[in-house]
Amino acid sequence: MINYRNTTPSLGYKSFGKQRGIALITVMLVLALIVIIAAGMTSRLQLLMNRSINQQAYQQGMWAALSGEQLVYKVLEQDYKDNKKVTHLKQFWASEGLAFPIGDGMLSGKVQDLHSCFNINALAVKPAQPGGKNPQRDKFEILLLSVGLESYVAELLTSTIGDWVDDDRQMSGSLGAEDENYASKVVPYLAANSSMVTITELMAVEGVTAAIYRKIRPLLCVLPALNQRININTISADNAHILVAMFNEKIDLSNAQAIIAARPEEGFTNIADFFALPEVKSAGTLSAEDKKQFELRSDDFRAQLTFSLQDRSFTVESIYQRNAKQELVVVSRQFGKIE
Numbered sequence: 199m200i201n202y203r204n205t206t207p208s209l210g211y212k213s214f215g216k217q218r219g220i221a222l223i224t225v226m227l228v229l230a231l232i233v234i235i236a237a238g239m240t241s242r243l244q245l246l247m248n249r250s251i252n253q254q255a256y257q258q259g260m261w262a263a264l265s266g267e268q269l270v271y272k273v274l275e276q277d278y279k280d281n282k283k284v285t286h287l288k289q290f291w292a293s294e295g296l297a298f299p300i301g302d303g304m305l306s307g308k309v310q311d312l313h314s315c316f317n318i319n320a321l322a323v324k325p326a327q328p329g330g331k332n333p334q335r336d337k338f339e340i341l342l343l344s345v346g347l348e349s350y351v352a353e354l355l356t357s358t359i360g361d362w363v364d365d366d367r368q369m370s371g372s373l374g375a376e377d378e379n380y381a382s383k384v385v386p387y388l389a390a391n392s393s394m395v396t397i398t399e400l401m402a403v404e405g406v407t408a409a410i411y412r413k414i415r416p417l418l419c420v421l422p423a424l425n426q427r428i429n430i431n432t433i434s435a436d437n438a439h440i441l442v443a444m445f446n447e448k449i450d451l452s453n454a455q456a457i458i459a460a461r462p463e464e465g466f467t468n469i470a471d472f473f474a475l476p477e478v479k480s481a482g483t484l485s486a487e488d489k490k491q492f493e494l495r496s497d498d499f500r501a502q503l504t505f506s507l508q509d510r511s512f513t514v515e516s517i518y519q520r521n522a523k524q525e526l527v528v529v530s531r532q533f534g535k536i537e
């Protein structure tokens with residue numbers, strides 16, 4: 199005889215408990231799955247939101263910085279209208295420390311006259327006579343010596359940088375560097391063999407270390423043209439080394455600094471006044487070619503403009519050029535801050 203009271207109910211009770219356990223585990227698994235999916239969705243949503251915010255900030259920064267480019271354009275045009283023959287450091291374009299609020303952000307920047315520095319692309323000019331030497335290379339070597347580089351380093355860099363910008367593949371003496379030097383590096387590349395577009399290319403040239411780059415960078419610039427034109431009205435006292443080089447070392451640094459100190463506040467208005475300075479006369483008679491390199495006005499400028507908003511910033515670097523028709527145009531534009 200079967201005792202239902204002792205067997206069946208107890209078996210049914212156990213089965214019900216087991217089912218309840220399995221249901222609980224299933225519910226927990228489903229819950230865990232939902233949590234995982236929700237977390238994934240939240241993370242994805244956050245990523246999309248950040249991306250959207252970044253894109254919006256990029257667009258805002260870019261247009262704000264480009265508005266700065268237009269502002270500089272207007273300023274350069276105004277200075278040109280005020281005085282077409284002289285560019286000097288008391289004009290609006292040379293104002294320092296200016297900042298303009300745009301919305302919740304701030305636009306700031308600086309403008310540099312690209313005739314107040316040594317145009318490194320001038321090293322690419324072919325010598326006038328076969329077997330001769332580009333006089334700009336001698337001047338460049340003097341410049342490097344003047345800022346304190348050793349004579350071997352000055353000679354090396356004159357050759358390697360000259361080889362980088364000239365269009366041939368012939369090494370300049372034993373210290374030059376052409377494709378084969380760069381092709382044998384751990385990460386191989388080739389020499390540009392054309393004008394530099396940005397001064398940061400210097401960092402790729404044989405012999406240019408970070409310390410050397412930092413030392414010579416403020417004295418140098420790159421222009422689309424290969425000629426060397428130095429505006430004596432805009433050279434800063436720190437860059438007096440350029441005058442030492444331009445005068446082929448016939449004046450020393452103290453004389454170069456004295457020339458800049460003797461400069462009228464609004465610059466020389468007549469180039470003859472510059473050549474009449476006793477420090478300039480002390481250099482002796484200058485060749486017509488050497489005289490031609492000095493000027494009183496500039497046609498090339500570089501503006502570096504930064505729009506800052508909270509912890510974000512956006513920089514645009516624009517190069518302006520006044521062409522043969524005397525029209526000011528933006529010839530290049532680069533986004534991001536590179537010094």
Ligand SMILES: [Ca+2]
Nearest residue numbers: 361364366391
């Ligand atoms: Ca070359």
